[in-house]
Amino acid sequence: MPSTQKLYEEDAFLQNFSAQVVDCQPCKGGWAVVLDATAFYPEGGGQPCDTGTLGGAAVREVHLRDGVIVHLTDAPLTGTVEGAVDWPRRLDHMEQHTGEHILSGMLHRLYGAENVGFHIGEEAVRMDMSLPLTAAQLSEAERLANEAVRADTPVRCHVPETLEGLDYRSKKELEGPVRIVEAGGDVCACCGTHLRTTGQVGAIKILSAQNYKGGVRLAVVCGARAWRAVAEGWEDATAAGRLLSAAPGRLTPAVEHLQTAQSCDKMRLAALQNALAAAMAASVTPGRPCVKLAEGADGDGLRKIAVACAAAGASPALCVSPEGRYALAGDNVQALCRTLNAAFEGRGGGKPNFCQGSFAALPGLKKLEEELGIRS
Ligand SMILES: [Zn+2]
Secondary structure, three states: OOOOEEHHHHOOOOOEEEEEEEEEEEEOOEEEEEEOEEOOOOOEOOEOOOOEEEOOEEEEEEEEEOOEEEEEEOOOOOOEEEEEEOHHHHHHHHHHHHHHHHHHHHHHHHHOOOEEEEEEOOOOEEEEEOOOOOHHHHHHHHHHHHHHHHOOOEOEEEOOOOOOOOOOEOOOOOOOOOOEEEEOOEEEEOOOOOOOEHHHHOOEEEEEEEEEOOEEEEEEEEHHHHHHHHHHHHHHHHHHHHHHOOOOOOHHHHHHHHHHHHHHHHHHHHHHHHHHHHHHHOOOOOOOOEEEEOOOOOHHHHHHHHHHHHHOOOOOEEEEOOOOEEEEEOOOOHHHHHHHHHHOOEEEEEEOOEEEEEEOOOOOHHHHHHHOOOOO
16 A cells, blocks of 8 residues: 655644545444545654544544554545544644653753653653753753743754754664754654744643653643643642632742641640640559540540550550540450450450550440449
């Protein structure tokens, strides 16, 4: 079969076209349709395929096989067909792809980092860089990449007669005619679809960076996605700021202030629970079991009270919260812990001298005292 004429390489902004069906075969999921020419970009080089319609049929997938572009459609086609590319989807891909060229080129020129992996995902563009890069380095590259966007220079795609003396980025050694894409100072071999100027990218934002295979994996958004990320992030920051009584830009000191206050509260709570444990332990009868209800105590408080009561001679000492959490201290309390769990739908356990857990059925003080033989 002769190779398909790639209309998207000649004009990446071609949305509608006419073409001749040269082959149509039933296949898994529909029909495999081959045209003499197409504006549908096939999946490849990190850029997902186009979708759209072809002669009234939906185009679900597009693949390149040995120079032939195969469209997976939901209906059989013959003769001359009109094709329409899902334009918002393609434009989004071109924004991400062109932005990736500019940022990858900047990271390469600034730090010698190679792009070793690229994929336009549903949420963000994944970019794997060959070297570890600091937050400051990424921030500087992002700043300069956005400067290149605002400079609004033409994006040029061409197949040079010779590659001799041409310095360009490429993931692999290339032979034969190579399509070169120049964008914002970057020169790279690429067969994807691109915008006409760097300015059409609008903005480039690195969302996250994590160490990956000795380098760094970036999540990047460009174009409308970048605007959306900033708008959503700002909305989130404004909502958080309302809770903190601080404007976006002043959230970090506000959170630090909150954390300091929280550690003071933790220390105060620990001191109060120590005092509560000492006060409760003062009223135990040595050699007798005791059950204490501790309103407001957390897990640590329950433990302190049970341990203090046991140390004062209670045998054993059970401390429960109104929510059903408990701490049990004394000699060999594990068997009693199992008995209480069975009686009150409890979970938990521990060591011979200390157990803790919670009761799903809130038993009430009286029932617990009965269980421990305080009442009968
Ligand atoms: Zn490209």
